[in-house]
Amino acid sequence: xxxxxxxxxxxxxxxxxxxxxxxxxxxxxxxxxxxxxxxxxxxxxxxxxxxxxxxxxxxxxxxxxxxxxxxxxxxxxxxxxxxxxxxxxxxxxxxxxxxxxxxxxxxxxxxxxxxxxxxxxxxxxxxxxxxxxxxxxxxxxxxxxxxxxxxxxxxxxxxxxxxxxxxxxxxxxxxxxxxxxxxxxxxxxxxxxxxxxxxxxxxxxxxxxxxxxxxxxxxxxxxxxxxxxxxxxxxxxxxxxxxxxxxxxxxxxxxxxxxxxxxxxxxxxxxxxxxxxxxxxxxxxxxxxxxxxxxxxxxxxxxxxxxxxxxxxxxxxxxxxxxxxxxxxxxxxxxxxxxxxxxxxxxxxxxxxxxxxxxxxxxxxxxxxxxxxxxxxxxxxxxxxxxxxxxxxxxxxxxxxxxxxxxxxxxxxxxxxxxxxxxxxxxxxxxxxxxxxxxxxxxxxxxxxxxxxxxxxxxxxxxxxxxxxxxxxxxxxxxxxxxxxxxxxxxxxxxxxxxxxxxxxxxxxxxxxx
Amino acid sequence: xxxxxxxxxxxxxxxxxxxxxxxxxxxxxxxxxxxxxxxxxxxxxxxxxxxxxxxxxxxxxxxxxxxxxxxxxxxxxxxxxxxxxxxxxxxxxxxxxxxxxxxxxxxxxxxxxxxxxxxxxxxxxxxxxxxxxxxxxxxxxxxxxxxxxxxxxxxxxxxxxxxxxxxxxxxxxxxxxxxxxxxxxxxxxxxxxxxxxxxxxxxxxxxxxxxxxxxxxxxxxxxxxxxxxxxxxxxxxxxxxxxxxxxxxxxxxxxxxxxxxxxxxxxxxxxxxxxxxxxxxxxxxxxxxxxxxxxxxxxxxxxxxxxx
Numbered sequence: 009x010x011x012x013x014x015x016x017x018x019x020x021x022x023x024x025x026x027x028x029x030x031x032x033x034x035x036x037x038x039x040x041x042x043x044x045x046x047x048x049x050x051x052x053x054x055x056x057x058x059x060x061x062x063x064x065x066x067x068x069x070x071x072x073x074x075x076x077x078x079x080x081x082x083x084x085x086x087x088x089x090x091x092x093x094x095x096x097x098x099x100x101x102x103x104x105x106x107x108x109x110x111x112x113x114x115x116x117x118x119x120x121x122x123x124x125x126x127x128x129x130x131x132x133x134x135x136x137x138x139x140x141x142x143x144x145x146x147x148x149x150x151x152x153x154x155x156x157x158x159x160x161x162x163x164x165x166x167x168x169x170x171x172x173x174x175x176x177x178x179x180x181x182x183x184x185x186x187x188x189x190x191x192x193x194x195x196x197x198x199x200x201x202x203x204x205x206x207x208x209x210x211x212x213x214x215x216x217x218x219x220x221x222x223x224x225x226x227x228x229x230x231x232x233x234x235x236x237x238x239x240x241x242x243x244x245x246x247x248x249x250x251x252x253x254x255x256x257x258x259x260x261x262x263x264x265x266x267x268x269x270x271x272x273x274x275x276x277x278x279x280x281x282x283x284x285x286x287x288x289x290x291x292x293x294x295x296x297x298x299x300x301x302x303x304x305x306x307x308x309x310x311x312x313x314x315x316x317x318x319x320x321x322x323x324x325x326x327x328x329x330x331x332x333x334x335x336x337x338x339x340x341x342x343x344x345x346x347x348x349x350x351x352x353x354x355x356x357x358x359x360x361x362x363x364x365x366x367x368x369x370x371x372x373x374x375x376x377x378x379x380x381x382x383x384x385x386x387x388x389x390x391x392x393x394x395x396x397x398x399x400x401x402x403x404x405x406x407x408x409x410x411x412x413x414x415x416x417x418x419x420x421x422x423x424x425x426x427x428x429x430x431x432x433x434x435x436x437x438x439x440x441x442x443x444x445x446x447x448x449x450x451x452x453x454x455x456x457x458x459x460x461x462x463x464x465x466x467x468x469x470x471x472x473x474x475x476x477x478x479x480x481x482x483x484x485x486x487x488x489x490x491x492x493x494x495x496x497x498x499x500x501x502x503x504x505x506x507x508x509x510x511x512x513x514x515x516x517x518x519x520x521x522x
Numbered sequence: 523x524x525x526x527x528x529x530x531x532x533x534x535x536x537x538x539x540x541x542x543x544x545x546x547x548x549x550x551x552x553x554x555x556x557x558x559x560x561x562x563x564x565x566x567x568x569x570x571x572x573x574x575x576x577x578x579x580x581x582x583x584x585x586x587x588x589x590x591x592x593x594x595x596x597x598x599x600x601x602x603x604x605x606x607x608x609x610x611x612x613x614x615x616x617x618x619x620x621x622x623x624x625x626x627x628x629x630x631x632x633x634x635x636x637x638x639x640x641x642x643x644x645x646x647x648x649x650x651x652x653x654x655x656x657x658x659x660x661x662x663x664x665x666x667x668x669x670x671x672x673x674x675x676x677x678x679x680x681x682x683x684x685x686x687x688x689x690x691x692x693x694x695x696x697x698x699x700x701x702x703x704x705x706x707x708x709x710x711x712x713x714x715x716x717x718x719x720x721x722x723x724x725x726x727x728x729x730x731x732x733x734x735x736x737x738x739x740x741x742x743x744x745x746x747x748x749x750x751x752x753x754x755x756x757x758x759x760x761x762x763x764x765x766x767x768x769x770x771x772x773x774x775x776x777x778x779x780x781x782x783x784x785x786x787x788x789x790x791x792x793x794x795x796x797x798x799x800x801x802x803x804x805x806x807x808x809x810x811x812x813x814x815x816x817x818x819x820x821x822x823x824x825x826x827x828x829x830x
Contacts, residue, residue, distance in 0.1 A: 054788075056606070138571075140563075193608075212617055213780035213788075214691055239689055239778040243673050247681050247688040403793055406560040410572065 040273070041522040042499040045232040047512065050245050050254040054213045054238035058199040059192065060180035061132050061139040069177055070258070070510035071216060071236055076180035076201035079106055079125060079159070080171045084279065084505040084516060086333055086427060088171055092125065092181055092202065093159070101166045101462065102149075106159040112225050114183045115206040121156040127184035129161075129174075137192075141178030144425075165460040168467070172426040176507065204229045204513050213238055227514040234512065249274055249495045256500060258510075260493040261375060262322040268495040275498050278322065278491035282506035283423040283432060284331050285374055286484035287367065287384070290414045291446035296365070300358035302482040305365070307351035308391035309384055311344060315488055318376050318383065323490035328475045329437075331489055333506060335428040336471040344486060351391040362394045366416040373402050374421045380487065381419070412445065417485070423507060429471050430459050437483055446483040526821065533817050537810045544806040548799050549592055553585065558605050558793030579605060592799070601803070602796035606789065611796035615782060615804060621691055622781035625773070626766050628697055629705035634759060637709045641716025645724065646743070657717065663710030668769050672703040672776035689778045700777040704769050708762040715758045719751035726750070753823055760816035764809045 051070065057063040060072035081091035093106040112120040129151055132141045147167040152160040163170060173179065181202065187195045199207050204226060205218035216236040220229050237254060239245040246264055248254045250271050260268065265276045295301045311325040325343035330336060365388070369381035381397045388395035398415075400408070408414050420443065425431040434455045436443045451474055458470040478484075494504050499520040505511050559575050576582045580591065595602060601611040640660075644653045663671075679699060680688045686699050723729060724747060732746050733739075771783035778784075782801050789797040 211780060213784055214778070237690060237778070240784070241669075241673075241776050241778070244676055244689045244776060244778065247676050251681055251684070251688055253688055253690075401556075402791065403556045403558075403561055407557055410560040 040498045041520045042497070043521065044255070044499075044519060046235065047231045047233070047256070047500075047517075047519070048235045048237060048254040049256045049258070049510070050237045050239045050248055051258040052238075052242075052245070053240055055210070055216060055236070057196055058207065058210075059196040060182065061128075061137070061141050061178065062196070064140055064177045066258075066508045067238075069508060071218070072177075072180055073203075073509045074205050074234075074512055075199055075203045075207060075218070076182065077203050078175050078179040078181065079108075080175040080179070082172070082175040082427065082505070082507065082509070084503045084511060086282075086506065088175055091175070092120070093174075096171055098462070099160065102163050104161045104163070104167075104170050106161070108157050108159055109225060110157055112202050113223060114186065114202055115200045115221060116183075116186060118183060118185055120181075120183070120202055122153040122159040123156070124184045125159050125181050126151045126153040127187075128181045129179075131182070131187075132178045139178075144173055144176075144178030147173075166462045167460065168462045168464070169426050169428055169430055169459075172428060172431070176425045176431075176509075205234050208233075224513075229512055229514055230518040246495065249497070252497065255497045256502070257495040259375075260495045262318075262320040262490075262493065264495075265320065265322065265493060273498055275496055276493050277496050277502070277504055278493040279504040279506040280324070280333060281421075281423075281490050281492045282331060282333060282427065283421060283489070284326050284329075284484075284486050285380075285419065285421050285488050285490060286486045287417040288414075288420040288443055288484050289417055289445065289482065290412075291481070291483055293416065295358070295360055295363050296416060298358050298360075299481045300354045301360055302485070303480075304351040304354040304358065304360070304391065305388060305393065306344060306482055306485050307347045307354065308388050308393065309344075309485065309487065310346045310387055311487060312346065314380055314383060318379050319488065319490060322493060323488040326486035326489050329433045329478045329484060329486060330429050330471065330475065331424050331432065333427070334424050334432070336468050338472065338475065341475070348387075348391045355392055360393075364394050364396055366396050366398055368398050368400050368405070368408070368414055368416070368418045370402055370405050370419060371399055373405065374419055375490065377419045384487075409442070420484070425507070427507075429474070430455075433474070433478070434459060443483070446481060448477055448481060451477045451481075529821055530818070533814055537814050540810055541803070541806060545593075545596060545799065545803055546589075548802045549589060549795075552790075552793070552795045552798055553588075555790070556793055557581070558795065561792055562605065596803075601800035604789075604794055604797045606792045606794040606797070611794075611800040614797055615785065615800045618780060618782045618785045619804070621779060622767075622770055622774070622783060625697065625700055625704060625779055625781060626763075626770060628701040629766055630708065630763060632701055633705040633709035633712060633762070637712035638716050638755065641713040642720055642743070642748070644713070644717045645720035648721065653717075657714065660710040660713045663706040664714070666706070668703060668707070668772040669776055671706055672699070672773060675699045675703055676776075689776075691779055700773050700779055703776070704766060704773040707769060708766055711762055711765075712755065712758060716751065716755055719754045720747055723747045723750045753820055756816055756819055756823070760813045763812050767805045767809060 051067050053067045055068045055071055056065065057068055058072065058075065060076055063069070063072070078091045079093035080096070081089045083089050092109050092112065094109050096104055096106045099105045108122040108125060114120055129145060129148065131137050132139050133145050133148070147163045147165065147170065149162045149164045151162070154160065161170060182195070183200050186200050202225070204221055204224045206221050208217040208219050210216045215238070218234045220232050220234070222228055239248060242261060242264070245257050246260070246267065249257045249268065252273065260276060268274050268276050289296050289302060291297055291302070315321060315323045315325060324332065327341040327343050328338065330338070367381045367385060369377050371378040378399065385395040385397045405418065408418070422432050422436050425435065435441060438444070438455055439447065439452055454470040454474050458467045461467050492504060492506070492508065496502065501520060502512070502517045511517065559572055559579070559581065562575060563571060573582070580588060603609065604611045604614045607614050640656050644656045647653050676688050676699065680686050686695050690696055729742060729746055732742050770781055771787055773779065774781045774783040775787065782805070786798060786801045789801065
């Protein structure tokens with residue numbers, strides 16, 4: 009969820025121009041079946057790395073989750089399934105035992121064993137490696153591989169979410185022998201994994217070519233070859249789909265869905281994003297240190313209108329800090345309310361003295377960030393808030409993020425990395441976390457306790473209470489939980505994964521054959 | 523050839539000064555634009571890690587020192603290591619250069635081959651329907667933004683007419699739309715300038731004299747007109763090469779063409795100073811070299827320029 013998001017809207021202006029040109033479904037076969045043995049995917053940007061421990065960007069993980077396997081796999085249904093581990097269970101409060109799959113071979117023919125898994129996981133947090141995923145496995149104390157088929161992971165405290173952590177980025181297993189023999193740079197240039205596809209070639213800013221792994225343990229995938237093309241502009245990306253040059257496109261903007269669905273041979277498929285788009289709040293600056301002001305701001309946002317108008321209904325209104333689809337999402341809570349009258353009341357009660365409240369928005373970092381900012385500022389003005397929108401470039405945002413120097417509010421699109429509030433709300437809002445701008449003793453105590461409890465009932469109660477505190481203090485103003493949409497040829501049978509893993513294993517992808 | 527060597531020397535010195543100025547401006551502008559380190563590290567990286575990476579990249583040193591190192595390395599042809607790709611910047615840029623040269627030269631040749639005859643023809647048929655139509659199209663070519671033309675071509679010639687692929691690099695068919703898009707502005711400029719240069723020459727006394735002598739119209743055009751109109755045409759053609767390099771940034775993005783224009787944009791977003799510096803330096807070098815040769819050509823075409 010980094011960098012690449014801005015690619016999404018880079019061509020918005022261009023597309024606006026293009027939209028004026030009427031379009032009939034041109035091109036070939038309106039076939040709903042195909043004999044193609046090649047899957048071509050167009051995404052909004054080129055990849056930057058193959059080494060899975062050095063990137064978490066969505067363009068990269070679409071590929072790395074298919075070159076490599078994790079011990080545990082999170083499927084599009086949101087549940088955890090066996091990966092390179094066939095089963096796992098706790099062994100006392102602070103240890104997990106994994107049975108490792110036998111008979112698996114790396115793409116270069118070497119046998120896979122639990123030693124590879126131990127090596128991989130330790131590499132992620134090895135301080136000399138300086139990986140980009142060094143914070144994923146901070147709960148691990150040590151790892152043992154007593155025999156080729158067993159892996160024991162000892163955690164510092166009870167860690168109920170360890171299997172979930174192993175299923176996402178950082179958890180891709182890499183080959184010990186090969187990496188040690190060739191070194192990190194060669195491994196990154198010529199990656200070897202156990203996954204359903206193996207590396208063939210990469211032409212920078214053009215395409216990545218991958219071949220099916222014929223002896224994949226999960227079954228050979230339905231095509232011989234998979235190609236990922238980088239088409240940064242939205243309009244040509246959509247044109248390539250409509251013309252049948254590519255089979256799948258990523259990052260389809262909400263206002264283009266009708267066009268793809270109207271074309272006889274293509275369709276839209278989306279998954280509710282495993283995360284939220286929120287306006288993060290610097291609760292340290294006045295008047296945003298006052299909960300009443302933040303409540304007023306939240307009540308002043310007409311989220312229904314934003315979902316309907318700016319997102320063409322491709323999203324839902326959140327009801328708190330936990331994304332729908334995650335553990336402990338409370339379906340009984342109502343969606344966040346819009347009540348401009350009440351907003352005015354609370355502003356008055358708060359003693360708000362018409363201080364300027366600034367949204368520092370990027371333009372195209374997340375879909376619709378700038379239009380949403382403008383809409384929200386207008387809604388706030390109606391409610392009596394002196395709101396202002398300032399546009400900052402992506403790298404300026406990164407800098408402000410680092411310096412914690414935001415003037416007021418800014419867009420954040422937290423991904424729920426574990427399918428659990430621990431991997432989103434607590435990962436970001438915890439003391440010392442990336443968005444530590446607000447502290448509350450009760451919230452902190454519960455968050456810490458829930459992280460290390462294996463009692464799901466306790467955790468459920470903790471997150472319920474944390475949600476209550478959250479809704480009073482609003483360290484984030486959740487705005488929308490959008491759909492992540494893809495455009496597909498109708499002959500492609502495939503279900504998107506809410507967390508942007510691009511799953512092409514046999515259980516999730518096939519081409520319809522005549 | 524008296525006076526040609528000083529002329530050459532003078533031009534060379536000017537070329538070097540231009541290169542130095544370009545590199546300095548890029549160096550300063552890139553450093554004004556922000557810090558690359560937050561983009562390299564995860565958002566929750568500790569401060570110590572940030573300082574370590576800054577030191578590793580030499581970004582903790584005072585700006586004048588960084589500039590000195592930059593110039594010294596530049597003199598040795600060393601552009602530094604790419605912050606993003608972690609390999610020598612020149613190697614990164616070299617990987618993209620072929621694609622841009624292929625696109626740029628095709629667009630350039632296409633533009634020149636189409637534009638000069640059109641300009642000439644328009645001038646000869648001045649104020650006829652053909653002239654107005656040609657210059658009308660040229661006006662559109664000159665004023666339509668590149669991204670608009672590119673997407674228009676994709677929609678009409680690729681999606682509707684199914685003549686060419688929508689984007690990407692491959693065989694010659696992949697080259698047509700991006701070259702046409704990139705060359706449009708240059709083509710229009712050269713056509714318009716050719717027309718006015720030819721018109722100016724056609725009004726000159728020696729043309730009237732030639733015609734009065736009974737020289738055939740073909741010969742009047744080929745020998746007397748074209749040769750004299752060539753100087754401004756050659757000049758604009760050289761200058762247009764810079765426009766082509768600039769236009770490549772947009773064209774390559776629209777057509778997902780893996781060239782240095784796109785690389786430059788991505789590298790600016792990534793604050794990858796060495797790659798941006800190397801890209802701009804090579805582009806400037808190319809532009810200066812081409813214009814240097816054009817200066818020479820025109821010194822040969824018109825001896826008066828050498829002394830001027």
